[in-house]
Amino acid sequence: MEELSPIKVFDAFLAQGRFMVQRARKSGAYVFYPRVAEPGTGDTDLEWVEASGRGTVYAVTTIRPRPPLVPYNVSLIDLVEGVRMMSRVEGVAAEAVRMGMAVEARIIEEEGRPLVIFQPVEVKP
């Protein structure tokens, strides 16, 4: 079988340092998480395109494990492509992550695998 699982394709791109999302050729709508068909239409004609990596924090929580583990952020990020994903905002204290904050994606390695996280967009002077 030539075609790979969409999730495996996503992770393979990520391993190459590329954050890719699917787009349905017919409707133009973006699809995330990666699927074999567009939700609603069932259209299987999906192409992989580079994600802009730009987004906004939609919802936010600080996870507070018992010390010595340290608090960390979990957010839902709305990408400009119109899809939402769970991720983590880094580069600011977990408690300082705000809804509506403009963020941009970065790929890091965590526990031996690549992971998309976000950081606040630097305000340009």
Add this chain to the structure above:
Amino acid sequence: MTGTLRGKTAIIGASTYGIGEAPGYSAIELASKAAVMALKDAGLTPGDVDGLFVCLPQDFLSGLSLAEYLGIYPAISDNNRTGGSAFLTHVEMAALALEAGLCNVALIAYGSNQRSASGKLVGATTTSNDFETRYRPIVPASAYALAASRHMHEFGTTRRQLAEVAVAARQWAQLNPEAFMQGPLTIEECLDARLLSDPLSVRDCCLVTDGAGAIVMTRADRAKDGPKVPAYVLGTGQMTTHREISSMPDLTITGARESGKLAYAAAGLEPKDVDTVQLYDAFTINTILFLEDLGFCPKGEGGRFVENGGIAPGGHLAVNTNGGGLSCVHPGMYGIFTLVEATRQIRREAGERQLAKADVALCHGNGGSLSHQASVILGSAAVL
């Protein structure tokens, strides 16, 4: 348009068992005990049952297991996986099956020994992808925390208002000898409690208990001849909006809006007709979301609705009169207990917490991470 199933079936038996701690018992033993007690309550035995509806989270084929255990040979059975709302969908399926003549006596049962067995919430097992677990959320608390964060952001809901929900639940629990948590609880204690996943503290989270519940349903013509006052099924509705929280279309609007609309339409009733609401309060934000989505206040007003003891004993709406999942019982899937408590209120068997008027009870179940919503409206003979 009023539904064709309105008042055609009724709950004629109801029981809980092993609420709180039931050390040594397995889940199926607890469920079977509750089932036998609910059948006895209805003047029946397992041999009378020909429709079986069950969900034991640890047993993928629990529909078969409970049939075997109790000596039931069901003509129809359902072992669905909508989460803690499963038992409310069972009421809908049982009502349809009874009315269609596929069965004559339906048993709906649940039991879990999660507290004694593991001390942890029995979560949903594996999911279909890991696009959330990669980020190490606390499952399921973080999903509800995210929803709470959004509600606060959009509507100004406060942690104090969330605390009102927990305190109201405790005050009802103090009127229910069966409730697991009876001690005093103040708003300040809730606000000072350890944060788990902001803005939710441990006091915003449901209990981890053992417990079982069961109900028995039959057609209305037969229900009249039973030993107990029937609680008639007036309307039902359900809606799935997602599985994981990142796929929820709007974190401040749940599928309860649709499930409630369907149930009200089937019952020919409106929120103002409801005497008591029994809803799945896995987290304090649930109560606020569901009261809004079920039409008891406008969207965004839920926080203010519960303020100043609004849903506590003596408040303007009697919510979770048993103490709910927050203070009475939460073995992992709370839905069945909404049905048992509503039945007890309609029968006027609720002791110290009995409401002066309890002719219409709205039961509401939640499954997954606000993912599946199911509503069931029950009523006394007075509203048929």
